[in-house]
Amino acid sequence: MRSSPRNNGSATIQYEKTEGNQLFPVFLKLNNLHTVLIGAGNVGLEKLTAIVSNSPSARVTVIANNFLPEVHALASAYNGVKIIQKAFADTDLDKADIVIAATNDTELNTYIRESAHERKLLVNVADKPDLCDFYLGSIVQKGDLKLAISTNGKSPTVAKRLREVLDESLPGELDITLQQMSELRNSLSGDFAYKVKTLNEVTAVLVDKKAEINKKGLIWLIWGTLVLAIAITFYALWSKDADFRTYVEHIDHRFYYFLGAGFVFALIDGAIGMSYGVTSTTFSLSMGISPAVASMGVHLSEVMSNGIAGWMHYRMGNINWKLFKMLVVWGILGAVMGAYILSSLEEYSKFTKPFISVYTLILGIVILRKAIQVGRKRTGSKIKKINLLGFGGGFIDAVGGGGWGSIVLSTLIAGGRHPRFSLGTVKLSRFFVALMSSITFISMLGGAPWAPVAGLVIGSALASPIAAKISNKLSAKTLMMAVAIIVIVVSVNSITKFLLKVF
Known part of the structure; x- marks a missing residue:
């Protein structure tokens, strides 16, 4: 199925419409943006936790009539989090860059969305995928490496399970690899083609299963050889050295x-x-x-x-x-x-x-x-x-x-x-x-x-x-x-x- 053609100068370009997840993934610098979160119940706590866990210096204003004690505790641990206990008003979004609606009031969430759109702001409405401009995905982090998982709003539970699997599977040492690769990249001289070639040679081992198997095999070979050497040495001394045998027996x-x-x-x-x-x-x-x-x-x-x-x-x-x-x-x-x-x-x-x-x-x-x-x-x-x-x-x-x-x-x-x-x-x-x-x-x-x-x-x-x-x-x-x-x-x-x- 093709979309309507667009005229671009003298050429006509037709875009192929694809099925499935058509979300465009981005990573926001929340430290440089102002996020307004409306709601401080269980859902609000979940959203705030996700924000500060990924961006500890994020500027967040939380607005609600009632607050869970956990929200106050979390806010006190981060300097960028500000709490305002009041009913929501559309003027609260005047200085916002990102809006998250996390209340249990459907009408209020709809009003927050309309107020955000009037100001050309992106909004996330909790548990309402059809009302969202963006989703908060499940995150896997290993130092500077960060992976975001999205199910297109279909199943947060599946995204959570995938995050748990990846978090256990990916070793924490990946961050060391990233730091070393960064240092290597900065140390390389020459043109772009040379840098790409060098980095490809260095990272080839990451996808070379045979090399990985050989490395593990070498480690176990060294360990096994060491244990065998100790055993043979012990047996030789025990059978031929009377003083050693006497010492061991005592x-x-x-x-x-x-x-x-x-x-x-x-x-x-x-x-x-x-x-x-x-x-x-x-x-x-x-x-x-x-x-x-x-x-x-x-x-x-x-x-x-x-x-x-x-x-x-x-x-x-x-x-x-x-x-x-x-x-x-x-x-x-x-x-x-x-x-x-x-x-x-x-x-x-x-x-x-x-x-x-x-x-x-x-x-x-x-x-x-x-x-x-x-x-x-x-x-x-x-x-x-x-x-x-x-x-x-x-x-x-x-x-x-x-x-x-x-x-x-x-x-x-x-x-x-x-x-x-x-x-x-x-x-x-x-x-x-x-x-x-x-x-x-x-x-x-x-x-x-x-x-x-x-x-x-x-x-x-x-x-x-x-x-x-x-x-x-x-x-x-x-x-x-x-x-x-x-x-x-x-x-x-x-x-x-x-x-x-x-x-």
């Missing part, structure tokens, strides 16, 4: 138990992003290790893993530096104090063990609750006292042998902070907190049983190359529930044994 047998346990706990942590501290501490206490030594082993094994994770988040731009400074300073103070107190009570470890078991029991319940709530949207008021959160998190983490992520990260996200920046900031600050608490423990515990500690550290290090791959194969919810149940059962058993001895 190693504390707990080393091997903790080696396997550290490996498994690191895999679990890689799959669900938490629980390494609580599982390691619970296991250590059940093996007769004192709370101070258990906490030292956990923190020593977490120094390297959190350092690498923090560096990667730094490279991807996932660090909120203002939040980081407050967390790391107060977190270190709390961790050092907690490590000092716990180490000073080492001779009373038989009395401190049940208290730590109560703590791990509580963390087990927290993990179980998180497993039940996986996938639920959580909102709340943003926490303001970061210094108290950092100090408390560091202190409890050192005393209990874990919990920094469960306490600090969960609180930040539940308080409405961006999950990606919260995770990056908490991971980087965790490196310094774990390092300083480890130093404190080592300086205080001169005669600690180092074999179990070494087993935990080495086991977790061996698991790190494959932990990320495990995360894509297992159900996080199922694994979290299993971990929570095990932690709860072991903690209750430890508490019961103590009570039986006392009474």
